[in-house]
Each structure stands twice: as structure tokens, then as C-alpha cells.
Amino acid sequence: MSAREGPEAARPGNAPPLLVRGGTLVTLDPQATVVEADLLAEDGRIRSIGPASFDPPAGARTLDASGCWVLPGLIQGHVHLGQTLFRGLAERRRLLPWLRERIWPLEAGHDDESAYWSTMLGAAECLLSGTTTVQDIGLGPGARGLLEGLRDSGLRALAGKCLMDSGEGLPGALREETEAALAAAESLGAEFDGAAGGRLGTVLNPRFILTCSDPLWRGIRELSERRGWPVHTHALEQRDEVEEVRRLKGGRDEVDYFDEEGILERDLRIAHGVQLTAEHLTRVRRGRFSVVHCPASNLKLGSGIADLALIRGAGVPVGIGADGAPCSNDLDAWFQLRLAALLQHHRQGPASFSGLDALRLATSEGARAIGLGERTGSLEEGKAADLVVLSRSRPESWGPRTDPHDLLAYSASRADVRHVVVGGEVLVEDGRLTRLDLDEIRSRADAALEAVLGRSGVEVP
Numbered sequence: 001m002s003a004r005e006g007p008e009a010a011r012p013g014n015a016p017p018l019l020v021r022g023g024t025l026v027t028l029d030p031q032a033t034v035v036e037a038d039l040l041a042e043d044g045r046i047r048s049i050g051p052a053s054f055d056p057p058a059g060a061r062t063l064d065a066s067g068c069w070v071l072p073g074l075i076q077g078h079v080h081l082g083q084t085l086f087r088g089l090a091e092r093r094r095l096l097p098w099l100r101e102r103i104w105p106l107e108a109g110h111d112d113e114s115a116y117w118s119t120m121l122g123a124a125e126c127l128l129s130g131t132t133t134v135q136d137i138g139l140g141p142g143a144r145g146l147l148e149g150l151r152d153s154g155l156r157a158l159a160g161k162c163l164m165d166s167g168e169g170l171p172g173a174l175r176e177e178t179e180a181a182l183a184a185a186e187s188l189g190a191e192f193d194g195a196a197g198g199r200l201g202t203v204l205n206p207r208f209i210l211t212c213s214d215p216l217w218r219g220i221r222e223l224s225e226r227r228g229w230p231v232h233t234h235a236l237e238q239r240d241e242v243e244e245v246r247r248l249k250g251g252r253d254e255v256d257y258f259d260e261e262g263i264l265e266r267d268l269r270i271a272h273g274v275q276l277t278a279e280h281l282t283r284v285r286r287g288r289f290s291v292v293h294c295p296a297s298n299l300k301l302g303s304g305i306a307d308l309a310l311i312r313g314a315g316v317p318v319g320i321g322a323d324g325a326p327c328s329n330d331l332d333a334w335f336q337l338r339l340a341a342l343l344q345h346h347r348q349g350p351a352s353f354s355g356l357d358a359l360r361l362a363t364s365e366g367a368r369a370i371g372l373g374e375r376t377g378s379l380e381e382g383k384a385a386d387l388v389v390l391s392r393s394r395p396e397s398w399g400p401r402t403d404p405h406d407l408l409a410y411s412a413s414r415a416d417v418r419h420v421v422v423g424g425e426v427l428v429e430d431g432r433l434t435r436l437d438l439d440e441i442r443s444r445a446d447a448a449l450e451a452v453l454g455r456s457g458v459e460v461p
């Protein structure tokens with residue numbers, strides 16, 4: 001694999017039939033069925049689930065899952081794979097200084113090459129830990145490299161260019177001219193929507209209110225209406241940010257602003273929502289609004305703990321995400337879902353949130369939160385063959401009388417991940433990447449980080 005000429009590997013739809021044999025399927029279907037069964041994937045989808053001993057069709061691959069759990073692949077509804085190079089380079093800061101002093105200057109140093117290898121490094125970590133789908137907020141400079149990385153990684157992904165045109169502390173390289181930013185988002189969106197055999201989809205990614213002018217939001221609303229693309233943004237993350245929004249927007253907070261600007265009419269997915277109130281939730285549109293919970297990021301940047309009982313109680317689906325390597329430090333969805341559960345126990349009491357609830361944030365509910373509920377997020381016939389096979393051989397996975405959902409949510413980890421399949425293609429086999437070359441990615445990432453630091457002028461130890 002050479003720089004940004006990703007592997008011409010089999011695409012979903014071209015992968016041979018795949019028989020996952022001998023596992024215990026934790027399906028996360030509406031009934032939360034757990035069943036010992038084989039699973040047959042054809043043309044990238046789950047063709048059938050049934051009692052053991054299917055006769056595999058001619059040319060089928062068999063994946064041994066005996067003694068293992070088989071789950072739907074995990075879904076992270078909010079990530080920044082373009083920030084993976086910046087792990088640990090913005091420590092001990094609250095949100096706004098974290099962005100202004102470190103993250104934006106570093107992002108301003110990206111080009112397509114560095115963004116590509118940042119994305120590949122993040123994608124490798126996602127796949128090795130069982131994440132099969134991400135919704136990525138994208139980049140300004142380097143947006144194309146990020147999209148090419150997602151295309152080549154094998155992940156299922158929703159993404160687009162990150163839109164910014166103004167704001168205190170925003171470096172010049174991120175401050176794009178409004179119409180040019182919208183035009184670039186539209187042309188990249190059109191190019192990558194449906195790419196990689198349909199694994200990629202387009203979302204519009206305005207960064208947040210503090211870096212997007214009124215004309216930019218109006219352009220985003222118009223583009224969303226015309227193209228049918230959802231809007232994915234950050235909102236109601238930290239009190240400091242909401243106070244700045246109120247100062248900037250004449251006393252209005254994010255929900256006031258989105259309501260008046262018609263953004264709430266669109267399919268709107270917000271990351272964080274820590275500051276959401278019951279009053280806000282009376283105004284959002286059912287079926288067109290979701291929240292992606294990022295618990296580690298919210299703790300690390302001092303933002304607080306989202307009230308998932310309030311949000312889910314209002315009928316709003318909640319997904320989960322690691323956010324990025326500079327705020328969660330890793331991209332492990334298992335850690336995020338366990339942390340989410342423990343924080344809700346702290347906030348609402350231990351009876352308020354189950355292992356099944358936690359798993360749903362990263363699977364079936366997480367899929368609905370990003371508009372992919374019909375496509376992925378559970379093991380059901382007709383859905384995409386996106387799955388993860390977990391070993392049960394480690395001592396902490398012992399629990400013969402434990403509810404499987406509790407066992408998985410509170411005890412499983414990425415150390416248990418054995419095989420990972422996206423759209424019927426085996427991307428991790430026996431704990432090793434099949435499509436991506438981790439040694440090459442690491443060495444390219446080393447060079448990419450040095451190049452970004454050179455261009456950005458950010459000094460790190």
C-alpha cells in the first residue's frame with residue numbers, strides 16, 4: 001500500500017459468502033435474542049441465521065466462532081479520526097482553550113496526506129477493538145485525505161468536510177470563505193456519498209455555533225434540504241461554550257438558535273448534549289434529532305455527565321462515541337459503553353441502566369441515532385453483515401450464570417476481539433488486520449505528525 005493509494009481489496013458485495021460457525025449470537029434485535037446459531041452472510045448482508053450445521057454454499061469462507069460470542073459490530077456515532085495523530089497533545093485543558101490553544105492550530109497544519117494516515121491509524125484501532133461503523137465530523141484542511149482514508153479502511157462510515165468560517169481563536173487556515181466551504185462540502189459529499197460499495201455516506205458537519213456564521217448555517221440548511229444530507233454537529237457540550245453562544249447570539253442557546261434557523265427541521269445529530277434540558281427536549285423533532293454521548297471526552301474536558309435517562313425518556317435515540325484521541329486518548333468503544341453505564345448508575349441510581357442499555361448505545365440504538373437503524377446495529381436477516389466475534393477464553397469473561405448482556409457490558413474488552421467483519425468482509429482475523437498494514441500505518445503516522453507540527457508551528461515536548 002503506498003501513500004493514499006489504498007488497497008483495491010474486495011468491497012462489500014464482492015466478498016465471498018461467509019459462514020460464521022459455532023458461536024453464541026447476541027443479536028441486539030428488538031427482543032434481545034441470544035441464541036446458539038450459525039450465521040450466513042452473502043452479498044454483504046446477513047442471509048440467514050439458524051441452528052448449527054448450515055451447508056456452506058460453494059466458495060464460502062468459514063469463520064470459526066466456536067465458544068465465542070458473536071455481536072453486531074460496534075457503532076461510534078461521533079469521532080474525529082483526523083485527530084488521531086494528536087493523542088495526548090492537548091492535555092489538562094477545558095474545551096475552549098483545548099480547541100484554541102492546541103486542536104485548531106494542529107488541525108490547521110493538516111494536508112490530505114497527513115489526514116489520510118491519521119484516519120488510517122484511527123481506523124486500525126477502531127477495527128481491532130470491534131468498531132465497524134463511525135460517524136466522523138471530518139476536517140477542514142485534509143478533508144479529502146480523511147474521506148479517502150475512510151474509503152480505504154473498510155469501515156462503514158458517515159462523514160463529510162468539517163465546516164467553519166469564523167470564530168474567536170480560529171486560525172486563518174480553518175477560516176474558510178463561506179460559499180467556498182459550502183461548495184467544497186457539496187462536491188466532496190457528492191463524490192463520496194455511496195462510495196466503497198455503499199459503505200460511505202455523507203453528512204454535513206458544521207463544527208459548532210462558535211465557528212459557523214449565520215450565513216454558513218443558512219447555507220447548511222439549504223444544502224441539507226436540497227441534497228437530503230443530515231446535519232451532524234457539536235452542541236450543548238460544556239457550560240462555558242453555551243455561555244459564549246448566548247453572548248454571541250443575543251441570549252439564545254443552541255436549541256433556540258437551531259429552532260429559529262430551521263436546523264431543528266433537518267435530521268440533526270448532536271454530539272454531547274451534556275447541557276440539554278427537559279425544556280429543550282420538548283422542542284426537538286421526534287425522529288429527526290439524536291444525541292451521541294461521549295462520556296470519556298466529557299469527563300476529561302470537564303464538561304459533565306449527560307442525563308441519558310432524560311434524553312432517552314423523551315424518545316430521543318442515543319449513540320456513543322470516543323470523540324477523538326486528544327480527548328478520550330483511545331478509540332475503544334467498550335470503554336465508552338462501560339463508562340456510560342457506570343456514570344448513569346452514579347447519576348440515576350444502579351437500577352436505572354442495564355448492561356443491555358449500554359450495549360444498545362453502541363449497536364441498535366446507536367445505529368438509529370445516525371440513521372442506519374435499518375441497515376446495521378443488530379444481527380438480523382437482511383441487515384449488513386457487520387459483526388464482531390469475541391473470545392470467551394480470558395478469565396474475566398467467565399460467568400456461566402451471568403446475563404450475557406451484563407457480562408459483555410461490564411466485563412468484555414477489546415482484548416477479547418477475535419474477528420471483525422464489515423459488509424461480509426473479514427477485516428480482522430484472529431486479532432490481526434487483514435486489509436490494513438499496521439506497521440506501515442504507524443511509520444506513515446510518525447512522518448505525518450512531524451509534517452503537521454512543522455506546518456502548524458505548535459511546539460510539543
Ligand SMILES: [Zn+2]
Pocket residue numbers: 078079080137234271323324
Ligand atoms: Zn467532537
